[in-house]
Amino acid sequence: MPELPEVEVTRQSFAQRIAGAVVTDVRLGKPLRWPLGVEPTSLRGQVVGDVSRRGKYLWLPLSPRHVNSNAAGQGGVLMHLGMSGSLAFVAQPDAPGAHDHFDLVTDQGTLRLTDPRRFGAVVWSNSQNEGMAAKLLSTLGVEPFDVAFDGAYLHAALQRRRVAVKLALLGGDIVVGAGNIYACEALFTACIDPRTRSDRLSRPRCQRLALAIRNTLQAALALGGSTLRDFRDAHGMAGQFQLSANVYGRVGEPCRVCATKVRRIVQAQRSTFFCPTCQKR
Numbered sequence: 001m002p003e004l005p006e007v008e009v010t011r012q013s014f015a016q017r018i019a020g021a022v023v024t025d026v027r028l029g030k031p032l033r034w035p036l037g038v039e040p041t042s043l044r045g046q047v048v049g050d051v052s053r054r055g056k057y058l059w060l061p062l063s064p065r066h067v068n069s070n071a072a073g074q075g076g077v078l079m080h081l082g083m084s085g086s087l088a089f090v091a092q093p094d095a096p097g098a099h100d101h102f103d104l105v106t107d108q109g110t111l112r113l114t115d116p117r118r119f120g121a122v123v124w125s126n127s128q129n130e131g132m133a134a135k136l137l138s139t140l141g142v143e144p145f146d147v148a149f150d151g152a153y154l155h156a157a158l159q160r161r162r163v164a165v166k167l168a169l170l171g172g173d174i175v176v177g178a179g180n181i182y183a184c185e186a187l188f189t190a191c192i193d194p195r196t197r198s199d200r201l202s203r204p205r206c207q208r209l210a211l212a213i214r215n216t217l218q219a220a221l222a223l224g225g226s227t228l229r230d231f232r233d234a235h236g237m238a239g240q241f242q243l244s245a246n247v248y249g250r251v252g253e254p255c256r257v258c259a260t261k262v263r264r265i266v267q268a269q270r271s272t273f274f275c276p277t278c279q280k281r
């Protein structure tokens with residue numbers, strides 16, 4: 001599943017090239033998670049602005065170049081890669097394949113969503129604060145790189161829950177970006193047992209956890225950034241990050257710090273990996 005760092009690296013891979021491009025056509029494949037919500041032809045002639053990211057969503061602002069009775073007004077499309085989606089912006093795309101379900105054709109190239117499982121989404125909204133975009137974005141927690149995300153914030157938010165700390169992180173409504181791999185790795189770095197009840201974590205431990213989440217995501221971003229030139233597949237980047245993981249995917253292997261065998265448990269149907277010696281309740 002594409003996680004926040006992959007989505008951000010995807011954004012960086014095309015944001016500058018698509019800015020200022022004029023939409024010449026929109027092609028829809030099979031239905032995605034939700035309908036586009038606007039007549040595709042009404043996007044023709046619109047100019048793409050600065051692509052931004054919020055959580056795992058990308059926002060492509062679109063604005064009319066000319067006053068055209070047929071055109072949609074000011075707005076944009078909110079995109080999500082779902083479970084298996086990837087986005088590529090190419091000058092001369094191949095004919096769409098069976099898993100290519102959205103093409104935004106512009107005078108600078110075509111932005112294509114390839115999504116075999118079709119949990120991805122492309123939805124029109126008048127702004128990020130209106131309609132479907134507002135609905136989808138309103139439940140998101142703070143950005144991990146935002147100054148608002150610190151130990152005090154995390155401590156206060158975790159105090160209000162009574163679930164295992166890992167599940168509180170996975171919810172994404174406290175902080176975005178701590179998906180399964182990154183939550184496991186950050187909890188290892190912060191020496192916190194993933195089963196610890198969220199409201200029992202002290203303020204200093206929350207401070208360490210907030211820093212660990214930020215640093216883990218920063219490391220993943222740096223890895224993605226280093227491969228940006230040939231960037232094609234967000235999933236490949238997650239695989240690369242896993243190679244350097246301390247616990248994720250390493251069940252039975254020695255902890256890199258203390259050599260205890262890494263354990264795997266299941267929490268809410270998701271695999272959790274941790275070191276039973278380094279990570280404490």
Ligand SMILES: [Zn+2]
Nearest residue numbers: 255258275278
């Ligand atoms: Zn250990």
